Structures are given as structure tokens and as C-alpha cells.
Amino acid sequence: MKPYLLGDIGGTNARFALCEQGAIGPIERSHTADLPTFLDAVDAYLAPRGGRSGIAGAAIAVAGPVANGRCSLTNSNWTVDQEALRQALHLRDVVVVNDFAAIARSLPRLGKADLVAIGGGKAVPGEPALVFGPGTGLGVACLFAGPEGDIVIPSEGGHATLASTNERQDAIIRHLRSRYGHVSAERVLSGSGLVALYDSIATIDRKIVAVRDAAGITSAALEGSCDVCRAALDIFCAILGNVSGSLALTFGARGGVYIAGGIVPRFPAHLPRTEFREQFEAKGRYRSYLQDIPTWVITHPEAAMVGLSSMIDKTML
Incomplete structure (x- = not known):
């Protein structure tokens, strides 16, 4: 079974990891200013890990308001779009949520x-x-x-x-x-x-x-x-x-x-x-x-x- 891509995208840093059978792998951090777009950052992370075909789905948290699966980050020029990510990676399961909504969901597990x-x-x-x-x-x-x-x-x-x-x-x-x-x-x-x-x-x-x-x-x-x-x-x-x-x-x-x-x-x-x-x-x-x-x-x-x-x-x- 392929892993899922996790992303925590802030105004300064982007963090990515792979999640397999509930276990979160090593987290890699990069600066949002280092790459022009969110998809560029996704590709840079996935390239040494089997590329776009190596994942089963994606769950992304973003620092800003999410409307219809899309967010233009408040403190960055990146835009994260759920449908664009789904089409680019040919995935069925993609979700984009506010970063603090993701943290809220962590509370029962802390x-x-x-x-x-x-x-x-x-x-x-x-x-x-x-x-x-x-x-x-x-x-x-x-x-x-x-x-x-x-x-x-x-x-x-x-x-x-x-x-x-x-x-x-x-x-x-x-x-x-x-x-x-x-x-x-x-x-x-x-x-x-x-x-x-x-x-x-x-x-x-x-x-x-x-x-x-x-x-x-x-x-x-x-x-x-x-x-x-x-x-x-x-x-x-x-x-x-x-x-x-x-x-x-x-x-x-x-x-x-x-x-x-x-x-x-x-x-x-x-x-x-x-x-x-x-x-x-x-x-x-x-x-x-x-x-x-x-x-x-x-x-x-x-x-x-x-x-x-x-x-x-x-x-x-």
C-alpha cells in the first residue's frame, strides 16, 4: 500500500512527510521563499521518493483561510489548491485544511x-x-x-x-x-x-x-x-x-x-x-x-x- 503525503505549509516554512499505516515518517522542512509555487515544493519533496506516482493521497494543512479547498496563504505568495493538487498528482484522496484545524484534530492524540x-x-x-x-x-x-x-x-x-x-x-x-x-x-x-x-x-x-x-x-x-x-x-x-x-x-x-x-x-x-x-x-x-x-x-x-x-x-x- 502506498503512503500518504502530509504537508504543513506555513508562511515561512513548508514541512512534508509520508504517512504509512498511521506512522508518520521523517519530516523534511524547506523555506516557502525558496520555491515559486506549492506544487514545485511538492515535486521537490517527492522526486527522491518515487515521484508523483509514489503516493496514495495527500492531506495538507495551510496557514490561512480555506474556501472550497483553496487557500492563498496570508503570509506567503503561495496558493494551495485541493483540486489542482488532485489533478496534478492523479489522486482521488486529497484534503486541504487550515493549519490550526489540523492541530485541533491532534488534541485527542496528544x-x-x-x-x-x-x-x-x-x-x-x-x-x-x-x-x-x-x-x-x-x-x-x-x-x-x-x-x-x-x-x-x-x-x-x-x-x-x-x-x-x-x-x-x-x-x-x-x-x-x-x-x-x-x-x-x-x-x-x-x-x-x-x-x-x-x-x-x-x-x-x-x-x-x-x-x-x-x-x-x-x-x-x-x-x-x-x-x-x-x-x-x-x-x-x-x-x-x-x-x-x-x-x-x-x-x-x-x-x-x-x-x-x-x-x-x-x-x-x-x-x-x-x-x-x-x-x-x-x-x-x-x-x-x-x-x-x-x-x-x-x-x-x-x-x-x-x-x-x-x-x-x-x-x-
């Missing part, structure tokens, strides 16, 4: 070793479970237990308008609004958003700082070598808590809140030392409601692939 708990009570079985997280962008999805199986609702909630909770955040959002107009949650809760926070704080506080990317800001913050970096990371975590609390209320996520993406899993030990959980719960009359909702950081490096493999098991075979 174990304790794949999660770090950050406060809260106990998840209520059968209640909605929220997954969201910052990376190149800010993804959001929710898993619901339905009578005929799990249902996933993908969302573009990362582009909802960002609200502040204190005067410091007011000043930062006001500064960002002067630069960008609309200030979404993703404008702050993403790799470029962390850089925007860092630059905004330096401008507001009239500090001269080195040019840094998100990884550099995070490293300097955790090392304690830059006060502005530490302030940016701590405010990032506070806003992360604020946004996740709002999303938990929106979806009624008493099944728990799971944080994924490429940024927060790099510092799960630091998150409890910030205002993350306080801001998560600080929703006035609904504080007690949120106090009972547990929050976790997903540390599994390829949760989207796990979710895609579960889709193959349930919908294709």
Missing part, C-alpha cells in the same frame, strides 16, 4: 509529555477545546465533540481587533495604530508582532536599541541582557493571556485552551512568571468561569502532522 500546564482547573470532557497560537501569524481553531465524531471550526480570529487592558498597552496600540491603521491581535501576537512590540516600547520609552528579530528578542529577554526585550516579551505574554481569555469566552472552551505555534513553545517555563494567566482570567464577572479553564502549551513539535494523520485514518482509508 499525551502528557506533549503538554505543559499553565494554571487553571480541569478540562470538562466533551466541552469545546480551543487551540491557538502565534507563529508567522496567529492561528485559531476550536474542537467540538459531536455525536458522530469530532467537529473542528477553523477561525480567522487572529485578525480581530486587539483590545488593551491597561494604559501601557493603550500607548503601544496607539503607536501601532499610527503605523498600521488597524491593529489586530496578530499584529502583536506573531513573530513580526514581537518585533513591533519591541520597536514600539523603544520608541515610547525613548530607548536606543539594537535591531533584532523575534528569536533575538526572545533570547535576550530570557537571558536578561536587554530590558526592552524583556519588557516586550512580558507584554507579549500578557496580551497572549488577554486574547486567549477572550477566545475562551467566545467558544465556551471549558475543554481547555491549548497554545501552539512556533513562538510560545520556546519558553513554556517563562510563561507562568508573566501576567499571562492573570490576564487570561481578568474578565470581570466571568473571572470564576475562566479560573476553572486549564491552559496548556503544546510542546509536540509536529502537532499539525498528528492531526493530519488522524484525518487520513478517519476520512480517507
Whole structure:
């Protein structure tokens, strides 16, 4: 039996693997900027593995909204089209889903070793479970237990308008609004958003700082070598808590809140030392409601692939 192709396509990286009898093979990563189109990337991956004829089907997760099996990535010039992929590879079984919808489907398959708990009570079985997280962008999805199986609702909630909770955040959002107009949650809760926070704080506080990317800001913050970096990371975590609390209320996520993406899993030990959980719960009359909702950081490096493999098991075979 031929394997299935799995793909996790983000704004920066494309990951591919083969899945055979439920087992996910080695994952290969490439940069989306290195190849002009998604199909070029598929061919480059499949070439040493038997080419297009070597697979039985494909399940692809993409960082952006999917409509009728098609997605133009929010943070890349690639377009992923389910029907075009089916025709190019002469396949019957092809599915394209939002990347956080794929991560949501991984939740029932994740174990304790794949999660770090950050406060809260106990998840209520059968209640909605929220997954969201910052990376190149800010993804959001929710898993619901339905009578005929799990249902996933993908969302573009990362582009909802960002609200502040204190005067410091007011000043930062006001500064960002002067630069960008609309200030979404993703404008702050993403790799470029962390850089925007860092630059905004330096401008507001009239500090001269080195040019840094998100990884550099995070490293300097955790090392304690830059006060502005530490302030940016701590405010990032506070806003992360604020946004996740709002999303938990929106979806009624008493099944728990799971944080994924490429940024927060790099510092799960630091998150409890910030205002993350306080801001998560600080929703006035609904504080007690949120106090009972547990929050976790997903540390599994390829949760989207796990979710895609579960889709193959349930919908294709």
C-alpha cells in the first residue's frame, strides 16, 4: 500500500512527510521563499521518493483561510489548491485544511509529555477545546465533540481587533495604530508582532536599541541582557493571556485552551512568571468561569502532522 503525503505549509516554512499505516515518517522542512509555487515544493519533496506516482493521497494543512479547498496563504505568495493538487498528482484522496484545524484534530492524540500546564482547573470532557497560537501569524481553531465524531471550526480570529487592558498597552496600540491603521491581535501576537512590540516600547520609552528579530528578542529577554526585550516579551505574554481569555469566552472552551505555534513553545517555563494567566482570567464577572479553564502549551513539535494523520485514518482509508 502506498503512503500518504502530509504537508504543513506555513508562511515561512513548508514541512512534508509520508504517512504509512498511521506512522508518520521523517519530516523534511524547506523555506516557502525558496520555491515559486506549492506544487514545485511538492515535486521537490517527492522526486527522491518515487515521484508523483509514489503516493496514495495527500492531506495538507495551510496557514490561512480555506474556501472550497483553496487557500492563498496570508503570509506567503503561495496558493494551495485541493483540486489542482488532485489533478496534478492523479489522486482521488486529497484534503486541504487550515493549519490550526489540523492541530485541533491532534488534541485527542496528544499525551502528557506533549503538554505543559499553565494554571487553571480541569478540562470538562466533551466541552469545546480551543487551540491557538502565534507563529508567522496567529492561528485559531476550536474542537467540538459531536455525536458522530469530532467537529473542528477553523477561525480567522487572529485578525480581530486587539483590545488593551491597561494604559501601557493603550500607548503601544496607539503607536501601532499610527503605523498600521488597524491593529489586530496578530499584529502583536506573531513573530513580526514581537518585533513591533519591541520597536514600539523603544520608541515610547525613548530607548536606543539594537535591531533584532523575534528569536533575538526572545533570547535576550530570557537571558536578561536587554530590558526592552524583556519588557516586550512580558507584554507579549500578557496580551497572549488577554486574547486567549477572550477566545475562551467566545467558544465556551471549558475543554481547555491549548497554545501552539512556533513562538510560545520556546519558553513554556517563562510563561507562568508573566501576567499571562492573570490576564487570561481578568474578565470581570466571568473571572470564576475562566479560573476553572486549564491552559496548556503544546510542546509536540509536529502537532499539525498528528492531526493530519488522524484525518487520513478517519476520512480517507
